Amino acid sequence: MRDKINKSLLAKEESPMYRTYFFTAFRVFNKIIRFSVLRYIKNHNKHYYRFNKNHAFKPLFYECLRIDCTTEKHCDFGPYIGEIFVPDKSQDYTSLFIANSFSYERLEVELQILDVRFEIGHYKHQLGVCVQPIYYGVDWSRLIYFFEYWIHEGATLFVFYLESYTKDLEAIFEMYKKTSQIEIEFVNISLLPTNARDLKENPNMFIHRLEPQLAIFDCVHRTRGRAKFISQTDLDEIFLNLVLYNFIHEKFG
Structure with a gap:
């Protein structure tokens, strides 16, 4: 059975070109989660995250995965990556919530977290x-x-x-x-x-x-x-x- 990569979509603008596509996030260390994003290079919409409904939203930051996301001719959608700091390293979070604003009219989606922490030297x-x-x-x-x-x-x-x-x-x-x-x-x-x-x-x-x-x-x-x-x-x-x-x-x- 295929694993399905988790694509999540948030749009502040009506145009599909201004949508942001979030892929699976990875728990790489106790305090670090990495994630990847695909979006229009001229899309500067901001996004926010929290780990559960009781937490306050925090700003989400990411940067271009390539040296320059404007170098591919005619390819105006670029890959971005980001990191999230985990406030409580003892918590085994399985997902996080991403939103496009703080308002009650916000769009909010749940993003899966895959735990890829491991002990060095133990490889299958x-x-x-x-x-x-x-x-x-x-x-x-x-x-x-x-x-x-x-x-x-x-x-x-x-x-x-x-x-x-x-x-x-x-x-x-x-x-x-x-x-x-x-x-x-x-x-x-x-x-x-x-x-x-x-x-x-x-x-x-x-x-x-x-x-x-x-x-x-x-x-x-x-x-x-x-x-x-x-x-x-x-x-x-x-x-x-x-x-x-x-x-x-x-x-x-």
């Missing part, structure tokens, strides 16, 4: 693989090659970010889940929900390839404590040890 997997978002996936032979390559390299954990793919790929996934000694996790990274009828108002038209930086951020935290080493890759990428390659080439031509 030595090597894991994070696969960038798959959309219109049709090449089942490439998927087999990908699995065989990484299993040969010792990978035992695979995390796939899925938007759309064929039944053929689904069959390959099921085969490896049943016949291989590996753990496979699926994360739904679907298109952003929108009611825009005009393409100029549809945020999905202004996102760079489903924003792979957010998938990378998510996977690094999702596998935290589960795998000692993580490879961030795409289905058509492999790693070549050039030191070994050059040595063989010099020795044997």
Whole structure:
């Protein structure tokens, strides 16, 4: 069964371009929670958070995940990340509430918190693989090659970010889940929900390839404590040890 990434939506403006999309938050340390956001780079709407209905709201801060969120041509939606300080480290918070104002007319949503705290040295997997978002996936032979390559390299954990793919790929996934000694996790990274009828108002038209930086951020935290080493890759990428390659080439031509 796929894990569904938690997309939450808050809008201060009527235009879909001014909506802010919040993804899953991660409890990385006793006092630190990290989260990721996707929003229009010209959207300066403020947001606030609290851990339960009895707490007062506090301002929410985040910054661009890239060096500059204005550098991607025609991609006006950028990835942002932020941190929240946990007031009581002994509390096991499972969610937090985010709002767009203090007023009674505010929009407020609940955001899931995944606990990824761990003890150093205790890893179930030595090597894991994070696969960038798959959309219109049709090449089942490439998927087999990908699995065989990484299993040969010792990978035992695979995390796939899925938007759309064929039944053929689904069959390959099921085969490896049943016949291989590996753990496979699926994360739904679907298109952003929108009611825009005009393409100029549809945020999905202004996102760079489903924003792979957010998938990378998510996977690094999702596998935290589960795998000692993580490879961030795409289905058509492999790693070549050039030191070994050059040595063989010099020795044997």
